[in-house]
Amino acid sequence: MPNQTPVAEGIFTWPSADPHLIGSRCVNCGNHMFPVQSGCPRCTGNETETVELGTRGTLWTWTVQGFPPKAPPYAGPTDPARFQAFGVGYVELPGQVKVEARLTEADPQKLRIGMEMELVIVPLCTDDDGNDVMTFAFQPVVDPDDSTTSASSRNGAN
């Protein structure tokens, strides 16, 4: 099995059995930010502390990236034969912030505003050394009463 390396340090806790996104909280006004930053756009304060953000929230809006992004900066496959459309959305973490992320679901029929989402760490691409480059994404929360849930979703849901 190839080694795993995060797409960047300091974005999410990794490796971890319980990964979280890493953000900032303003010491003055309590505003949450992602990723980490030193100043607060809400109160203009310049003292923040690093915090682990919540891992569940609701889908505030979404789209599906239907064509290969330009590389660079994109690190995933851009060859039309290998490119797969991917979902992108903002997930509202209660009491904190809306975070933009890839979604594990890319079917417009299966995405809806307001649905429950949870953080997962997924492979993005393979680097020059053969490592799996890992990144963060959100996946729909499996409803235990929903018999249509796919096996892959169940496996990803702890």
Added chain:
Amino acid sequence: MSDDVAIVGIGMHEFGRHDDLTGMEQGVIAVRRALADAGLSWEDMQFAFGGSNAAGAADTMVSSLGLTGLQFINVANGCATGGSSLFSVYNTIKSGVFDLGIAIGFDKHEKGAFRVNTKGAGLGDWYGANGLALTTQFFGMKINRYMHDFGITQNTLAKVSAKAFRNGADNPMAWRRKPLSEQEVLDSAMLSYPLTQYMFCSPGEGGVALILSRADKAHLYTDRPIFLKATVVRSRRFGSFEVLAPSIALEHNAGPTVDASKAAFEMAGIGPEDIDLAQLQDTEAGAEVMHMAENGFCEHGEQERMIQNGETEIGGRFPVNTDGGCLANGEPIGASGLRQVYENVLQLRGDAGVRQVPNQPKTAYTHVYGAPGISGVTILSR
């Protein structure tokens, strides 16, 4: 009260793809056409503000236009580059420093969606690596939420595109001059749900130049001066939903377009009901819809009925994007905002030909929106 500054000359190089011309050469051609329009020479220009996003420093064009020693200041302000140049020319004349000057915008972008320089935009490399550094995604997500909240339909988006390409077909300066049906728009490739290929504008090429003068001297250069009643640029405030944002606040702010619009109406001393036609940022079809309300021309959701009823057509109650907008003209960033003003000057002069808005419009409005959450508005009157 604000009749202090007038537009006395306009020039444009055709938008589109021009493999044999640099972006700056297109800017130079636009300047020469503006000078010819005003009956002036380059030596008459006392000062200039100009800029491009990807086609070089504007002030180097003096090598082609003539080394007259004028004050030439480069402007780089993202999608509001043209609007910022115009703001600067306006205020330089209004302050009394100079009487006669020129705003210049031009650009030339590679094909396909904008390649975002993540470092230049203050974003980590991981953001681009993840496939999130695409302005197209923002527009897909903003209109998706807006359709959910206010009941705008995808057919209305297709109607906006079809109108743009119809108007573009009548515009000799436009890039896309082939009308497309609503069905063709809906059937084109889904780029960023719910937006299809023909609902998006493309990065392109072109140049625009506008010559401005003290209003009390405008008669020296033209018998049809168009007065710049307001020119405003605003950046985003906390809580607004903007392009290229790794996170957004839970608090909501209506965004820089609403701020710029309110400030412009205040400056001009008139309201949205007094505007006869508008050029509104239509990076994609949904942007035109949302910007109608953000600029104060209707309530959120009212656009569905207005567009279905044809009210934003050239012959409608409130014509929008009469030159085909960004959808038909493409978006050369540095020139795009000035292109809107160019079209409004044509319309107010009565020179818009087959695209002419009927009943001799008296007031016209422009609005630019873009990265990284910036908006520019102008109000013109004759």
